[in-house]
Amino acid sequence: MACGEPNSLDFYTGSVVEAEDLLFRDAFIDHLWETLESMHVLLKAPRRCGKTSVMEHLRRFPRNNFAVIYENVQDLSHPADLFLAILDKFRDAHPKVFDYLVDGWKSVRSWLPKAEGLEVGEFKLKFREHEADYREQWRQHGDMLFARLRTLDRPVLIIVDEFPDMLLNLRKDDPKLLRDFLSWFRTQRSNPAPKHDNVRWLLGGSINLSTTLDGLGLLDRINDLDDEPLPDLTTGQVEEFVALMLASRGVTFERKLPARLRELLGRPIPLFLQMLTLDLFRSWRSKPRKLKPADVDAEFARFITSTAAQDKLQHFYTRLAKYYSEPALGQAHALLNHLCTTGPDGSSRSVLNQIFDSTWPPDKQPVVHERKRLFQQLLRDLENDFYVLETSEGRYDFASGIIKAWWRKYYA
Numbered sequence: 182m183a184c185g186e187p188n189s190l191d192f193y194t195g196s197v198v199e200a201e202d203l204l205f206r207d208a209f210i211d212h213l214w215e216t217l218e219s220m221h222v223l224l225k226a227p228r229r230c231g232k233t234s235v236m237e238h239l240r241r242f243p244r245n246n247f248a249v250i251y252e253n254v255q256d257l258s259h260p261a262d263l264f265l266a267i268l269d270k271f272r273d274a275h276p277k278v279f280d281y282l283v284d285g286w287k288s289v290r291s292w293l294p295k296a297e298g299l300e301v302g303e304f305k306l307k308f309r310e311h312e313a314d315y316r317e318q319w320r321q322h323g324d325m326l327f328a329r330l331r332t333l334d335r336p337v338l339i340i341v342d343e344f345p346d347m348l349l350n351l352r353k354d355d356p357k358l359l360r361d362f363l364s365w366f367r368t369q370r371s372n373p374a375p376k377h378d379n380v381r382w383l384l385g386g387s388i389n390l391s392t393t394l395d396g397l398g399l400l401d402r403i404n405d406l407d408d409e410p411l412p413d414l415t416t417g418q419v420e421e422f423v424a425l426m427l428a429s430r431g432v433t434f435e436r437k438l439p440a441r442l443r444e445l446l447g448r449p450i451p452l453f454l455q456m457l458t459l460d461l462f463r464s465w466r467s468k469p470r471k472l473k474p475a476d477v478d479a480e481f482a483r484f485i486t487s488t489a490a491q492d493k494l495q496h497f498y499t500r501l502a503k504y505y506s507e508p509a510l511g512q513a514h515a516l517l518n519h520l521c522t523t524g525p526d527g528s529s530r531s532v533l534n535q536i537f538d539s540t541w542p543p544d545k546q547p548v549v550h551e552r553k554r555l556f557q558q559l560l561r562d563l564e565n566d567f568y569v570l571e572t573s574e575g576r577y578d579f580a581s582g583i584i585k586a587w588w589r590k591y592y593a
């Protein structure tokens with residue numbers, strides 16, 4: 182959703198930021214392209230921080246002659262479907278590459294028309310129709326796809342968004358298949374070593390893949406990937422964004438206003454930065470005046486209860502239930518319910534530990550050292566999943582000021 186004025190950047194309140202409008206990511210994008218010269222990449226960040234926007238930039242402005250495709254695999258639950266989705270994307274974005282890939286694939290070429298003879302989405306349908314056992318044959322299809330990609334005379338970058346979700350779907354449907362696929366995929370990525378390969382993978386997602394795989398004893402299946410956390414926006418960038426978006430629309434404001442907005446945000450989740458700045462702009466438009474820091478406080482309070490925010494924030498609550506199982510889920514709620522009531526310096530580790538210990542029913546309480554381990558693991562998961570942040574040695578708080586205020590309002 183954009184709200185533009187001549188000579189000003191659009192606001193984005195949820196959609197992928199168009200490559201031309203993407204701010205603050207140039208250095209990171211340079212770094213990604215450099216890294217991709219010799220490695221496969223795992224791009225991680227909390228929800229709503231701008232992963233897909235960075236991926237979109239890589240796709241839109243490829244470098245070094247890369248043919249880039251992007252695929253969101255959130256709803257896929259089988260490796261064979263991943264391969265089909267990849268081929269289908271090549272058909273859409275690089276029909277010549279698609280035809281080349283299929284030309285050497287004897288069994289498929291015999292019934293498949295050239296890219297130009299296929300309607301959008303028709304490839305997957307035809308494939309499933311002609312290769313009834315395509316799922317059982319996933320290895321052969323995967324091997325063939327890699328083999329064909331490797332004979333191309335140009336590099337290809339395959340961006341797979343929400344990869345951890347696909348793995349969780351797999352785990353749910355068929356844990357053995359998850360293991361087999363991860364092992365197969367790792368072998369394919371490492372032979373040959375990326376430096377000698379023209380195929381690159383950039384896998385991205387917003388949930389904590391490492392903890393999930395660690396729990397299954399499968400962490401070594403992704404340890405060849407170069408871990409790249411998407412950098413948080415800096416203090417300066419957050420304030421620059423507020424100032425730029427307001428000033429370019431003719432809004433006047435007190436010098437201290439951008440800093441106040443930054444303080445209220447806490448960890449700067451870019452989506453919330455956009456929404457709050459847009460709300461400020463709208464408030465000014467309905468009543469033009471010189472905006473003050475107190476106006477930010479008023480908008481912040483309004484924002485927490487707005488329906489626009491509900492949609493976006495509810496997600497942070499429900500996803501806990503999706504990725505945490507009992508008793509960790511109830512324990513996570515107990516810690517967050519406490520943290521949301523604390524002041525600006527959060528709570529201490531020992532208080533959190535006491536709360537955690539009090540959640541066990543007396544007859545189910547594990548022994549002390551096991552309890553300690555589980556507490557540490559939960560705290561680490563909540564940190565990795567971007568709910569909490571160790572703000573200073575031994576002190577913890579909600580990472581995002583917005584989520585904290587919202588949690589307090591609805592769940593405390």
Ligand SMILES: Nc1ncnc2c1ncn2[C@@H]1O[C@H](COP(=O)(O)OP(=O)(O)OP(=O)(O)O)[C@@H](O)[C@H]1O
Pocket residue numbers: 193194195196197198203204205206226227228229230231232233234235387451452453455456
């Ligand atoms: N560089 C940026 N500057 C300002 N705002 C940004 C930036 N990148 C992203 N945003 C904001 O974040 C929102 C979400 O962006 P994007 O979809 O790329 O994030 P994501 O991490 O992929 O989200 P999700 O976890 O939901 O997939 C955008 O609509 C925009 O409001």
Ligand SMILES: [Mg+2]
Pocket residue numbers: 232233234342
């Ligand atoms: Mg995304």
